[in-house]
Amino acid sequence: MSDSxxxxxxxxxxxxxKSIEDAIKNALAECNKTLHNLEWFEVVDTRxxxxxxxxxxxxxxxxxxxxxxxxx
Amino acid sequence: MSDSxxxxxxxxxxxxxKSIEDAIKNALAECNKTLHNLEWFEVVDTRxxxxxxxxxxxxxxxxxxxxxxxxx
Amino acid sequence: MSDSxxxxxxxxxxxxxKSIEDAIKNALAECNKTLHNLEWFEVVDTRxxxxxxxxxxxxxxxxxxxxxxxxx
Amino acid sequence: MSDSxxxxxxxxxxxxxKSIEDAIKNALAECNKTLHNLEWFEVVDTRxxxxxxxxxxxxxxxxxxxxxxxxx
Amino acid sequence: MSDSxxxxxxxxxxxxxKSIEDAIKNALAECNKTLHNLEWFEVVDTRxxxxxxxxxxxxxxxxxxxxxxxxx
Amino acid sequence: MSDSxxxxxxxxxxxxxKSIEDAIKNALAECNKTLHNLEWFEVVDTRxxxxxxxxxxxxxxxxxxxxxxxxx
Amino acid sequence: MSDSxxxxxxxxxxxxxKSIEDAIKNALAECNKTLHNLEWFEVVDTRxxxxxxxxxxxxxxxxxxxxxxxxx
Amino acid sequence: MSDSxxxxxxxxxxxxxKSIEDAIKNALAECNKTLHNLEWFEVVDTRxxxxxxxxxxxxxxxxxxxxxxxxx
Amino acid sequence: MSDSxxxxxxxxxxxxxKSIEDAIKNALAECNKTLHNLEWFEVVDTRxxxxxxxxxxxxxxxxxxxxxxxxx
Amino acid sequence: MSDSxxxxxxxxxxxxxKSIEDAIKNALAECNKTLHNLEWFEVVDTRxxxxxxxxxxxxxxxxxxxxxxxxx
Amino acid sequence: MSDSxxxxxxxxxxxxxKSIEDAIKNALAECNKTLHNLEWFEVVDTRxxxxxxxxxxxxxxxxxxxxxxxxx
Amino acid sequence: MSDSxxxxxxxxxxxxxKSIEDAIKNALAECNKTLHNLEWFEVVDTRxxxxxxxxxxxxxxxxxxxxxxxxx
Numbered sequence: 001m002s003d004s005x006x007x008x009x010x011x012x013x014x015x016x017x018k019s020i021e022d023a024i025k026n027a028l029a030e031c032n033k034t035l036h037n038l039e040w041f042e043v044v045d046t047r048x049x050x051x052x053x054x055x056x057x058x059x060x061x062x063x064x065x066x067x068x069x070x071x072x
Numbered sequence: 073m074s075d076s077x078x079x080x081x082x083x084x085x086x087x088x089x090k091s092i093e094d095a096i097k098n099a100l101a102e103c104n105k106t107l108h109n110l111e112w113f114e115v116v117d118t119r120x121x122x123x124x125x126x127x128x129x130x131x132x133x134x135x136x137x138x139x140x141x142x143x144x
Numbered sequence: 145m146s147d148s149x150x151x152x153x154x155x156x157x158x159x160x161x162k163s164i165e166d167a168i169k170n171a172l173a174e175c176n177k178t179l180h181n182l183e184w185f186e187v188v189d190t191r192x193x194x195x196x197x198x199x200x201x202x203x204x205x206x207x208x209x210x211x212x213x214x215x216x
Numbered sequence: 217m218s219d220s221x222x223x224x225x226x227x228x229x230x231x232x233x234k235s236i237e238d239a240i241k242n243a244l245a246e247c248n249k250t251l252h253n254l255e256w257f258e259v260v261d262t263r264x265x266x267x268x269x270x271x272x273x274x275x276x277x278x279x280x281x282x283x284x285x286x287x288x
Numbered sequence: 289m290s291d292s293x294x295x296x297x298x299x300x301x302x303x304x305x306k307s308i309e310d311a312i313k314n315a316l317a318e319c320n321k322t323l324h325n326l327e328w329f330e331v332v333d334t335r336x337x338x339x340x341x342x343x344x345x346x347x348x349x350x351x352x353x354x355x356x357x358x359x360x
Numbered sequence: 361m362s363d364s365x366x367x368x369x370x371x372x373x374x375x376x377x378k379s380i381e382d383a384i385k386n387a388l389a390e391c392n393k394t395l396h397n398l399e400w401f402e403v404v405d406t407r408x409x410x411x412x413x414x415x416x417x418x419x420x421x422x423x424x425x426x427x428x429x430x431x432x
Numbered sequence: 433m434s435d436s437x438x439x440x441x442x443x444x445x446x447x448x449x450k451s452i453e454d455a456i457k458n459a460l461a462e463c464n465k466t467l468h469n470l471e472w473f474e475v476v477d478t479r480x481x482x483x484x485x486x487x488x489x490x491x492x493x494x495x496x497x498x499x500x501x502x503x504x
Numbered sequence: 505m506s507d508s509x510x511x512x513x514x515x516x517x518x519x520x521x522k523s524i525e526d527a528i529k530n531a532l533a534e535c536n537k538t539l540h541n542l543e544w545f546e547v548v549d550t551r552x553x554x555x556x557x558x559x560x561x562x563x564x565x566x567x568x569x570x571x572x573x574x575x576x
Numbered sequence: 577m578s579d580s581x582x583x584x585x586x587x588x589x590x591x592x593x594k595s596i597e598d599a600i601k602n603a604l605a606e607c608n609k610t611l612h613n614l615e616w617f618e619v620v621d622t623r624x625x626x627x628x629x630x631x632x633x634x635x636x637x638x639x640x641x642x643x644x645x646x647x648x
Numbered sequence: 649m650s651d652s653x654x655x656x657x658x659x660x661x662x663x664x665x666k667s668i669e670d671a672i673k674n675a676l677a678e679c680n681k682t683l684h685n686l687e688w689f690e691v692v693d694t695r696x697x698x699x700x701x702x703x704x705x706x707x708x709x710x711x712x713x714x715x716x717x718x719x720x
Numbered sequence: 721m722s723d724s725x726x727x728x729x730x731x732x733x734x735x736x737x738k739s740i741e742d743a744i745k746n747a748l749a750e751c752n753k754t755l756h757n758l759e760w761f762e763v764v765d766t767r768x769x770x771x772x773x774x775x776x777x778x779x780x781x782x783x784x785x786x787x788x789x790x791x792x
Numbered sequence: 793m794s795d796s797x798x799x800x801x802x803x804x805x806x807x808x809x810k811s812i813e814d815a816i817k818n819a820l821a822e823c824n825k826t827l828h829n830l831e832w833f834e835v836v837d838t839r840x841x842x843x844x845x846x847x848x849x850x851x852x853x854x855x856x857x858x859x860x861x862x863x864x
Contacts (some may be wrong), residue, residue, distance in 0.1 A: 004167070006174040007157040009205070013079040019525050021739050023076075024768070025775060030078040030141045032773025042777075043766040046547040048528070050568075053536025055529060055545075061081070064770075065157070068140070069174045085151040085209065091309050093235050095148075096264070097271060100162040102213045104269025113271075115262040118331040120312070122352075123334025127313060127329075133153070136266075163813050165595050168624070169631060176629025185631075187622040190835040192816070197824025199817060199833075201855075208626075222390040223373040229511040229569070237307050239508075240336070241343060246510040246573045248341025249403070257343075259334040274382070277513070280338075281373070285390045292599070294606040295589040297637070300440040311436070318438040318501045337492070351439070353589070358607045364527070366534040367517040369565070379453050381667050384696070385703060401703075402715025403694040406475040408456070410496075414465025415457060415473075422511045424698075425517070445583040445641070451669050455580070462582040462645045478691040480672070485680025487673060487689075493585070499665075523741050550763040552744070554784075557752025559745060559761075590839070597811050608845025617847075619838040621833060640842075652815070655805040657853070661785065671724070672792040676787045678726040694796040709729070713805070717822045733799040733857065743796075748797040750861045781801070 006069040010035075011044065020046060037067040044046045049058040078141040081118065082107075087129045092118060095132040109139040150213040154179075155188065159201045164190060167204040181211040218221040222285040226251075227260065231273045236262060239276040294357040299332065303345045313350040325344060325355040339341075366429040367379065372396075375417045380406060383420040397427040442467075444474065447489045452478060454489040455492040469499040506527040510573040511550060514539075514549065519561045527564040586611075587620065591633045596622060599636040605636040613643040654717040658683075659692065663705045668694060671708040685715040726789040730755075731764065734779045740766060741749040757787040798861040799853065807849045812838060815852040829859040851861075 014027025024041065030036060046062035086099025096113065103110060117133035158171025168185065175182060189205035230243025240257065247254060249269035302315025312329065319326060333349035374387025384401065391398060405421035446459025456473065463470060477493035523565025528545065535542060549565035590603025600617065607614060621637035662675025672689065679686060695710035734747025751758060765781035767777065806819025816833065823830060837853035 002199075003161055004170045005157075005159045005201075006171055009155040009157065010091075011081040011135070014080065015077045017075055020779070021775075026076045027078055027546075028770060028773055028775065038770045038773055041769055042770050048545050050532060050542045050544055053532055053542055054098075055532065057077075058525070063155075081209055083153040083207075085149075085153065087149045089147055091322060093271075093274070098148045100266060102269065109267045110269055112266055115265050120329050121327055122257055122326045125316055125326055127309075127316065129147075129149075130309070165631075165634075172626060172629055172631065182626045182629055184626055185624050192833050194820060194830045194832055195818055197830055199813075199820065202813070219377055219417075220386045221375045221417075222387055223372075225371040225373065227567070228514040229509075229513065231509045233507055237343075237346070242508045243510055244338060244341055244343065254338045254341055256338055257336050273507075273509075279371070291593055291633075292602045292635045293589075293633075294603055297587040297589065299441040299495070301437075301441065303437045305435055316435045316440055345435075351587075353477075363521055363561075364530045365517075365519045365561075366531055369515040369517065381703070382705070388698060388701055388703065398698045398701055400698055401696050408473050410460060410470045410472055413460055413470055415453075415460065418453070423515075443585040443639070445581075445585065447581045449579055458584055462592045480689050482676060482686045482688055485676055485686055487669075487676065489579075489581075490669070552747075552761050554748060554758045554760055557748055557758055559748065560743075597847075597850075603849055604842060604845055614842045616842055617840050618801065651825055651849075652818045653805075653807045653849075654819055657803040658803065659729040659783070661729065663725045665723055674724045675726055705723075705725075709757075711803075729854075731801040733797075733801065735797045737795055746796045747798055777795075777797075 002072050004069075006066060007039070007065050008068045009063045009065050011061065011063055013059055013061045015059045017055070017057055019057050020060055023058045024062065027060065027062055028064070031064055035066060036065055040065045041068055076141075076143050079111070079137050080107060080140045081132065081135045081137050083135055085131055085133045089127070089129055092130050092132055095130045096134060099132065099134050100136070103136055107138055109121045110136055111139055114136045145190055148213075148215050149211060151183070151209050152212045153204065153207045153209050155207055156203045157203055159203045161199070163200055164202050164204055167202045168206060171204065171206055174209070175208055178196045179210060181210055220285075220287050221283060223255070224284045225279045225281050227277065227279055229275055231275045233271070233273055236274050236276055238275045240278060243276065243278055244280070246282045247280055251282060254280055255283055256281045275278050292357075292359050295327070295353050296356050297351045297353050299349065299351055301347055301349045303347045305343070305345055308346050308348055311346045312350060315348065315350050316352070319352055321352060323354060324350055326354055328353045364429075364431050365397070365427060367425050368428045369423045369425050371421065371423055373419055373421045375419045377415070377417055379421055380418050384419045384422065387420065387422050388424070391424055395426060398424055399427055400425045436501075436503050437499060439471070439498050440500045441495045441497050443493065443495055445491055445493045447491045449487070449489055452490050452492055455490045456494060459492065460496070461495050463496055467498055470496055471499055472497045508575050509571060509572075510570045511543070511569050513569050514530045515565065515567055517563055517565045519563045521559070521561055524562050524564055527562045528566060531564065531566050532568070535568055539570055542568055543571055544569045580645075580647050581643060583615070583641050585639045585641050587637065587639055589635055589637045591635045593633055596636055598633050598639060599634045602626070602636050603636065604640070607640055611642060614640055615643055616619045616641045652719050653715060655672075655687070655713050656716045657711045657713050659709065659711055661707055661709045663707045664707055667706055668706050669704045670708060675708065675710050676694055676712070679712055682717070683714060687715055688713045724789075724791050725787060727759070727785050728788045729783045729785050731781065731783055732778055733781045735779045737775070737777055740778050740780055741777045744782060747780065747782050748784070751784055755786060758784055759787055760785045796861075796863050797859060799831070799857050801855045801857050803853065803855050805851055805853045807851045809847070809849055812852055815850045816854060818856055820856070823856055827858060830856055831859055832857045838855045851855065856858050 014023040016022035086095040087095035158167040160166035230239040232238035302311040304310035374383040376382035446455040483487035518527040520526035590599040592598035662671040664670035734743040738743035806815040807813035
């Protein structure tokens with residue numbers, strides 16, 4: 001069982017009134033407060049809330065991968 | 073980063089001998105004991121266990137979304 | 145609400161330089177250190193890292209189901 | 217071009233605090249006010265809104281098929 | 289080859305004018321007349337027939353799993 | 361907002377006792393009676409009705425794209 | 433349980449050197465020799481065998497639905 | 505049937521030479537000219553047109569949800 | 577209708593405490609007792625049962641294709 | 649490593665004003681000019697261009713499999 | 721075979737520390753060095769690398785379509 | 793455009809009479825003869841050829857990612 005890595009994936013939705021990239025950054029910033037070893041994200045879904053015919057928020061669903069164990 | 077919300081989605085399977093709706097309610101009731109700010113659910117899968125040619129349990133897989141952070 | 149069970153599913157990636165089965169076993173062994181009542185796994189994705197044209201690691205993404213509540 | 221039928225499919229979301237079936241019925245009742253020749257529906261998605269850990273509304277997304285032309 | 293089980297899955301559509309659960313029960317009751325060892329079902333598709341703007345029948349497509357061999 | 365185009369997609373099912381291509385043509389001919397600027401179609405589903413062990417109708421579900429706005 | 437219908441779906445691959453429609457017809461003709469009450473088909477997959485850079489056979493995978501029980 | 509909402513979803517493609525977000529905004533602006541109560545959008549597909557090896561237009565397919573009926 | 581082949585696909589789940597390959601072999605061995613002309617298999621799903629944090633059984637769902645008719 | 653075969657799959661779009669089959673044939677004829685050992689194709693997508701409410705071109709996306717290595 | 725076009729699709733991953741659009745542009749710029757007649761792209765997957773809780777790179781997987789033959 | 797990487801993905805099918813892992817290794821070994829900078833693989837499909845009720849070959853379809861450009 002030497003030389004193996006174990007990762008966990010969680011599903012998070014970030015939002016932003018500005019852009020898709022900003023919604024991703026907000027989600028990562030929030031996760032980074034309490035979780036360690038975040039390594040990658042995958043965009044699962046992109047949607048948004050409309051107010052008065054305009055985008056009020058982009059809502060981006062991410063899977064975030066983090067290292068939970070490493071044996072060298 | 074003002075005016076952003078972050079949500080987390082978890083995957084839960086509820087069961088019930090009565091109905092699909094009852095399996096959903098059982099899953100939510102169990103989650104509500106320890107988790108806060110549950111906001112929505114999505115049915116991912118519906119299946120069940122058969123005994124003597126009849127439905128013994130409906131088993132409903134849900135994704136449950138909860139608010140984990142809100143900046144106004 | 146009698147006779148209902150509630151399960152949770154988490155998403156884990158195990159790795160191994162040896163085989164797909166070994167990557168699954170490594171992921172389960174790691175989860176078993178801190179989680180209880182693991183009941184089943186589902187293979188979601190199989191991929192790997194290549195070094196010098198050979199498989200360096202198999203990386204297997206699993207959903208793992210565990211019992212979190214049981215009323216009899 | 218004799219003996220052909222043409223159908224249109226629209227996508228509607230019905231809701232109900234009671235059940236999945238009631239959400240479907242509400243969607244059909246609303247469509248039936250202004251559309252004719254509704255022939256079948258397909259459930260595309262089932263989700264719901266949670267308030268205080270309980271189902272506030274079931275929300276069922278349907279595709280509804282209707283006959284728009286028939287040549288015999 | 290000791291300690292292995294083999295299952296077969298078949299695809300069945302049950303219908304009912306009453307509910308989704310009743311359509312599932314009707315499908316299982318019909319299969320149970322001629323097949324043995326039915327163990328589980330998975331809902332693959334839910335649709336229905338509309339007459340006069342109302343649900344005439346729910347039609348639920350199931351995969352049904354049955355044990356066909358068991359070595360202990 | 362100069363130099364942008366907006367398209368709408370609708371979902372139509374055409375049928376024909378002759379061929380898949382004829383079912384597509386029938387669907388387009390029917391849409392062309394009332395809609396303008398049809399630009400492309402995508403085949404979403406191909407199925408058919410069987411009578412006496414033979415194909416009675418091919419039924420082809422299409423998404424049809426049409427231009428609804430153009431700014432040059 | 434009055435007024436319910438039960439259908440079975442099977443998966444068949446028909447082939448033809450001529451056309452996709454001919455491969456569908458061949459599959460239905462073969463099924464019709466031993467099965468009754470064939471009602472509809474759904475095209476699941478279309479592929480083919482190539483010999484000398486030309487189509488040797490179209491191979492069309494169908495799900496075929498048949499009535500297995502009807503209560504009026 | 506009190507306390508139910510019915511929504512309709514339509515499928516629209518917006519384009520922009522500038523960005524994915526701008527293509528979304530253009531699609532919403534066009535829909536907002538003739539439709540009311542737009543509430544949310546879902547990104548279904550992102551693609552684009554290439555001229556001289558550069559992005560000429562981003563083309564974003566959206567599903568747009570709008571409220572068509574509300575009983576309180 | 578000369579030079580056409582018709583195949584049937586069935587869905588089988590094999591299991592093994594040893595490996596994914598062994599679960600596939602067990603499923604084929606069981607089918608081969610009663611069915612003829614098995615030609616290919618497709619892995620549809622790989623999952624397993626966990627006991628005491630270890631793999632108790634690999635469960636592999638296969639579609640198995642068999643020739644049911646051949647005209648030369 | 650004896651007795652193994654390696655195949656490559658490429659993705660090609662053929663078009664034809666006549667039929668789906670003709671679009672497939674055109675794609676294969678073009679590939680056959682420069683590639684060898686084409687063995688099978690899989691239809692991935694079928695769409696088309698509309699001019700004046702009629703099909704101008706069928707556009708069929710294929711994956712084409714070819715043998716690139718064979719050890720006996 | 722007159723009036724037909726043949727296209728090839730390749731799968732490319734572009735990356736950028738700045739934005740999703742920039743990752744797309746980088747992928748196209750790289751392809752444009754050696755390939756001709758690039759006509760469109762489709763976003764297949766969007767993910768990224770995380771360093772210190774921030775996006776280090778956006779990684780966008782594209783299918784890129786190019787004209788390989790045109791008969792007028 | 794500094795600090796960007798571009799990757800290409802190709803689709804390869806490896807085969808082996810021994811195991812799924814061996815089919816993957818054979819595919820990589822063949823690609824490594826002519827291609828450079830292979831970095832990862834993704835298993836897309838696992839199937840096999842049956843002879844006399846036994847697995848004659850495992851056939852594993854892989855997407856293989858390779859670095860085609862790197863700017864530091």
